[in-house]
Amino acid sequence: MLKTSIIIASYGRPAQLATTLRRFPVKPMWDFGAELILVGSAPDENTAAVFKQYAEIAPFTVKWAMASDPGFAHAQNVGLTMSEGELIVFTDDDCYVEESYLSTLHAKFDRNAFQYGCGEIGIVHPEDDPVVANTEWWSFEERVILPPHSLIAPGAIQGANMFFLREVLATTGGICQVGPLDNNDIMTAYLASRAGYTGVMLRGPKVYHDHGRKRNSPEAQRTRDIYAKITGAYFAQLIAIGKKDVFEFWKTRLHGPGGAIDFRRLELELRAAADELAWLQESSRPERSAKVA
Structure with missing residues (x-):
């Protein structure tokens, strides 16, 4: 055991x-x-x-x-x-x-x-x-x-x-x-x-x-937005280490319920990805590079 x-x-x-x-x-x-x-x-x-x-x-x-x-x-x-x-x-x-x-x-x-x-x-x-x-x-x-x-x-x-x-x-x-x-x-x-x-x-x-964020509430939407930002930052990390198939995977996530493009989520993901790439470029912490190398 x-x-x-x-x-x-x-x-x-x-x-x-x-x-x-x-x-x-x-x-x-x-x-x-x-x-x-x-x-x-x-x-x-x-x-x-x-x-x-x-x-x-x-x-x-x-x-x-x-x-x-x-x-x-x-x-x-x-x-x-x-x-x-x-x-x-x-x-x-x-x-x-x-x-x-x-x-x-x-x-x-x-x-x-x-x-x-x-x-x-x-x-x-x-x-x-x-x-x-x-x-x-x-x-x-x-x-x-x-x-x-x-x-x-x-x-x-x-x-x-x-x-x-x-x-x-x-x-x-x-x-x-x-x-x-x-x-x-x-x-x-x-x-x-x-x-x-x-x-x-x-x-x-x-x-x-027991998160307490009710359906369709502003608190729940803020959490969804955070998830979108995390996703964008994650994809940027993968791009930065040469994971090319992330672009194909990203395309599969463009559409929300009903098939329409979720522009709010896409905008948040793209902005977070850009911020993450800028953060990676400016970061000089050797332990950071070691983790994603």
Whole structure:
């Protein structure tokens, strides 16, 4: 049985964080000898207080820390250095982990068939927007394999419920952000694929996303816009490292529901791509170049 570490990064939402931890499955963590790693993505006394209180009462291993530098991906990498598991699971502070999550993940995880992937993400309230970190659009019954050396589509791997063998993250350099947007999933997954690892979209292990953004609300639209910017930045990263087939893939995403071109999304993606290319050109951080080389 693979020792498992679950990492949650949080900042500025102590009430939501406390609710998430109250609903966190306790007995399975004990039964599987798993550990929970809690990391604040910036100094925040209220978040730290919730971490400390939970660590004191939990009957399984809980480690926590506050990252000295801001950034969600950075906080997750801090958590990664603190973890001891061979299988690393990432979820968010507004996601409720299903009681059967660990038993299902361990039953279905096959390191010979895949080494990283994404589990199911459902919404908590029917009125919440289903586009925000959600996998209920999946149409398959069991799993979809993402072959090595393939282009990982936006949304295939989602940070609210993603998992990696430790060796994969050691090879990719840990959780990788996309430019200043600090996205934590899409580029990390692509680098895993590029390194020769196989991914999976896996039914079974599930979390419920309590994001609170109602259908057709301004908050939901802002999140959709953020996704478009992340996608554009991601495509720019691929272009910058010579992934030529990204242009063909990009064309398949031009049309929205009904077949019409989604000009709002396209504009946001193109602007973000241009900003990302400018950011890459100006960036001189050697560790950045090492991750995408």
